[in-house]
Amino acid sequence: MTFKSGYVALIGQPNVGKSTLLNALLGERLAIVTNKPQTTRHRITGILNEDDCQIIFLDTPGYHESSKPLNQAMLEVVDAVMGDADVMCVMVEPGSPDPNLDRHLFERAGKDRTIVVINKADKVSKAEFQAMAESYRDKWGAKEVIVMSALKDLGVASLIDAIKERLPEGPAYYPQDDYTDHNMRFIASELIREEVFKQMQQEIPYSTAVTIDSYKEPREGQKITEIAATIVVERESQKGMVIGKKGARIKQIGKLARAKIEEMIGGQVFLELNVRVQKDWTKDDARLKELGYKIS
């Protein structure tokens, strides 16, 4: 059996259903949230492990925070992620808010390695989504069009097959075993990080990261998972902003992140948050150390 592996970027206008698809893909399967060891350029939203392949989904951040017009910012995201992606998926939906933008995204991504994914097919009749698919093939020159509904989990398997077909042969870049503890740690750090961004908006750079210093499962007869985490920033001024007046902001970040982690693990959590300044720090260093890929 040949094993395939590679990186996949999921591009599409806001609300087209990217997050819903990732949840459908990764929800029931092993999903680790981590960093690609080999590059520093993109984060990973999840990894799908199957018997004969490993699909690594790249995050395509940027255009939400950008002050540029949406279409221009999105095209730049495509350019940025293309260097690392083996397969591009451009997701569209019936009644697109901007059909021209869909087409530009597709053209920018390049015909040869791009799959057009029509999501929300449940919203229209079969004749309608078939007509859509046909027009992407005829007018855009799309080589592969997948019709699906991320919400209803329909057509997801066909998409995985289409991606698999386009992946190069290669090894699993990440451990395939069920590293539950690692997973929990990573997911916890991502949930905290997400909360930092929500609370901070544009005040801190995207490169800011969170490391988990300790993760203690409940002891015999107890219920609370104890987690200590550090938010690593690059400058003193950022540290002050994360902490906030009398610690108000970090308290809020901690409270909301804790609630999300509790929801994820289905139990009580005690979360201790610290902030540390580390100059010229890149998030990969810390993450890779955690993963065990890099020891220093």
Ligand code: GDP
């Ligand atoms: P994103 O901005 O691309 O990540 O989009 P989201 O995944 O957040 O989805 C935006 C909205 O579209 C949500 O309300 C989803 O429930 C809805 N949605 C996503 N996929 C489908 C689908 O297949 N069918 C329908 N009817 N709604 C969907």
Ligand code: MG
């Ligand atoms: Mg989303």
